[in-house]
Amino acid sequence: MPIYIKGMGTISPQQSWGDGGLLSELRDHKGNRLSCLEPDYTQYISAPSLRRMSRIIKMGVTASAIALREAGMEAPDGIITGTSYGCLDDTGIFLGKMVENKEHALNPTPFIHSTHNTIGSQIALLINCQGYNQTYTQGAFSFESALLDALLELKDNPNQSILAGGVDEITANSHAIQKRFGIFRNAPASSLDLFNVPAAGTINGEGAAYFVLSGKKGSQDKVAVDSVATFYKPGHQALLNGISQFVQAAALLPGDIDLVLLGKCGDTRLDQATEAISTTLFSSNVIGSFKHLCGEYPTASAFALWLGARMIQARQIPEVVATGNVHRPLRTILIYNPYFGNYHSLILLRAC
């Protein structure tokens, strides 16, 4: 059963909020850390509330407010959040103070705000939403789990509205630690050139994206999320079978998909495996990519969903996403997002 996108709010390393056209002003980032372009939060959150919020909570709450505003809705029936790292900044602050002060005289506020469900519960608190409230934290399945939950919830209660999103931030600590694992490129000159300059390593990204979803189609709705699937350590053949079955279950042939949005990350070795999948299954499809726009992070698929939905709304594929434009209406997009080898996910979007 498809669920319909009523509103979207996205804060990302690109200009993804506000009134401008879709990716009309591209942001090119230097170095291996992409930071979000953040709005003026006072437009969305009251000053007293803002003071207590860490950056990830501000981003999450604001993305949800933008989505609700676009949907013309004050509060949904439920809130479902996906975040792999959760509230890293507050976790780091409390941990740091605990070590420094040798467990004495600790301020509880960062501890209170350190749990992963703080984003979803702060949203609930601000809009007084006493309904379903859930937070998933499974690496690069965090957002997909949230979306799957929304699909199940709306199948049972199609008239409800669910706010579902994916949020992850980079902090100074997390970037310093992740760099040491050797997963990022060394001082790349341009994020937009990620796929033009072959190298080992990817670039670090972050973002917050929320979607107001409902099982009931409105006259203004342009995009529906059809289905979602996740595969943990599937093995090559099981993955190929899983993707084929997913496409079949949607009553589609591979050729029916107008655009495959591929979660390549720029790391040559990892991308070889990703491209092997896409050439096996989607050799004649138009293939696009998005991680040169938002960077690699566990909930990057939420950015991809925003991008896909906006492309369907705008009926065009920006050149930065895919060269070789589709010479037919853009109606069906498949997002295939692999993450460091072990995580693979699919999201199917359709015009409605």
Next chain:
Amino acid sequence: MKDRIHVAGIGVISAIGNSVPETWKSFASQSSGIGPITLFDSVHRDVLPVGEVKLTNKALSESLSVRPDVTRTALLGIQAAREAVATSGIDLKRWRTGLISATTVGGMDKTEDFFIDFLKNPSQGRLRNVVNHECGRSTELIADDLGITGFITTINTACSSSVNSIAFGVRLIREGMLDLVVAGGTDALSKFTLNGFNSLMILDHNPCRPFDANRNGLNLGEGAGFLVLVSDRVKSTEHLHPYGYVNGFANTNDAYHQTASSPDGRGSFGAMQKALTMSGLHPDDIDYVNLHGTGTLNNDLSEGIAIKRLYGDRYPKLSSTKAFTGHSLGASGGMEAVFSILAIHKQCVFPNLRFENSIPETGIQPQLRFEEGLEINHVMSNSFGFGGNCSSIVFSKSQP
């Protein structure tokens, strides 16, 4: 009517036992697991009592034959999940199997060590101590141990987490997406949570006294609890005699305060009421309520008021088992799901240790001693958490 989702296996590890039979013995002998901190260094070591699992990481990793550098959260989870699968007697490979775990601290016990060196110099600290930090990593380690590929996920809604993981498992099986789900949660004690709750001044310096008028806070605990949930088809094909079935559940948000519960317990009342509605049960059908009952002034009052709103003065037998185990945060709902199933399986109820006087505002008197030979058909278990997250779940006895 929708398919019944059965509980085919149970596994638990906590301060009162490393397995279901050990847990059962501790309940029957009314032996609490609360004691001093022995397994990690802390300035609170002789000040704050906790509910430790009575096994070091080394002992756990040796008995499980798992790498010793794995986090304690994962070790506890592997122990309980393996027991749940073993008691089900099912070969997971035969079915479309998923794993849904819950945790709040993840690999924090190792991250704490990492941070000491990292703070001095960001190029210091052993990476192997932080590689398992993310909550989802503990779930990966459990999945890898059980040989589960395909569907895995993790929930962190603070202290209500594992009830939500069991509920999501039920929904995925009902939807026909999976045949079998290993669902529950795991959380290890950590200095991070100990100091966090201590900074909130809600830790009792003595063994906790849930639902008592003179309660003075909670004791932190640790552990893991997992259920093996299966469809009707798995039940009949495998010729199972399930422990019971999941009858209903609900997840609501108090939307009142980041850490405090509302004075009228609106979130907890709503969760219990909705879980009963889904079960098609009347409040009076419930034979035993396993309370969230942390022992804090705020939770027990708010939960007690919600119970009174639901039941008036005629409430069923109820108790908080946290006086035995301490509060194991994201794992508590999974552990208490196993206890609830045990109450049905063994037709018994567990006592609320150290209770003396009722909270004046509610007058609720919990179960005082271990009691067997009862008729226990329906059990409700509550789990509430920071961020206003409230979840309730109802388990029922399988009809022969």
